[in-house]
Amino acid sequence: MNPIILETMNDIINQVETREWNRVNDHRQRVVKKMKNQSQKIEYWKTATGEAEDRLDEQMLLNENMKDDWVVATEKIGQENSDLHNEIKRLKKSHAETCSYWRIKVMSVEEENKCLKNELSVKHPVIFQKTYQLQRDEIEKLKDEIKKLKTALKNSSGSFKCEKCNIHLTGDDIYRSVDECEGRLMCESCWVVC
Numbered sequence: 001m002n003p004i005i006l007e008t009m010n011d012i013i014n015q016v017e018t019r020e021w022n023r024v025n026d027h028r029q030r031v032v033k034k035m036k037n038q039s040q041k042i043e044y045w046k047t048a049t050g051e052a053e054d055r056l057d058e059q060m061l062l063n064e065n066m067k068d069d070w071v072v073a074t075e076k077i078g079q080e081n082s083d084l085h086n087e088i089k090r091l092k093k094s095h096a097e098t099c100s101y102w103r104i105k106v107m108s109v110e111e112e113n114k115c116l117k118n119e120l121s122v123k124h125p126v127i128f129q130k131t132y133q134l135q136r137d138e139i140e141k142l143k144d145e146i147k148k149l150k151t152a153l154k155n156s157s158g159s160f161k162c163e164k165c166n167i168h169l170t171g172d173d174i175y176r177s178v179d180e181c182e183g184r185l186m187c188e189s190c191w192v193v194c
Contacts, residue, residue, distance in 0.1 A: 162187040 161168055167187055 162190055164190040 164186055
């Protein structure tokens with residue numbers, strides 16, 4: 001074979017081999033660079049995931065603590081509610097006993113007055129008649145005075161307060177108090193208890 005052809009063939013083979021070597025080497029460098037980038041991304045996401053897991057653990061611990069606090073607060077509120085309920089029951093019972101006591105007292109005084117009237121009417125009928133007439137006249141005068149005071153109170157534009165709890169009264173409260181609470185000015189809630 002001709003040496004020029006042989007040399008040309010060798011040059012062509014060398015050029016092909018060099019081109020192939022460069023191509024493979026470039027490809028290898030691109031793959032290595034891509035792998036480095038992916039490794040960096042993996043490291044970044046590992047770090048980010050670890051931090052996120054740490055924050056999640058902290059949040060879960062905080063949630064657990066808040067849950068415990070919530071349970072304690074709920075139990076405390078339940079206990080306070082129970083205590084208030086028991087206090088209300090005790091106060092209602094005490095109020096009922098007090099009302100009952102005074103009803104019995106009033107009934108015994110009324111009974112005593114009846115007995116005294118009967119005794120007075122039997123032993124001293126004239127004195128009884130005069131006393132009875134004076135009492136009736138006094139009662140009539142007091143009723144007239146009460147009517148005048150009721151009218152003046154209802155027509156008044158003043159500011160009134162409940163005698164028990166000191167809150168301002170509405171017009172309805174004043175009318176109810178004047179009509180049914182024996183002249184005492186009371187709000188509706190105090191009037192219901194009375």
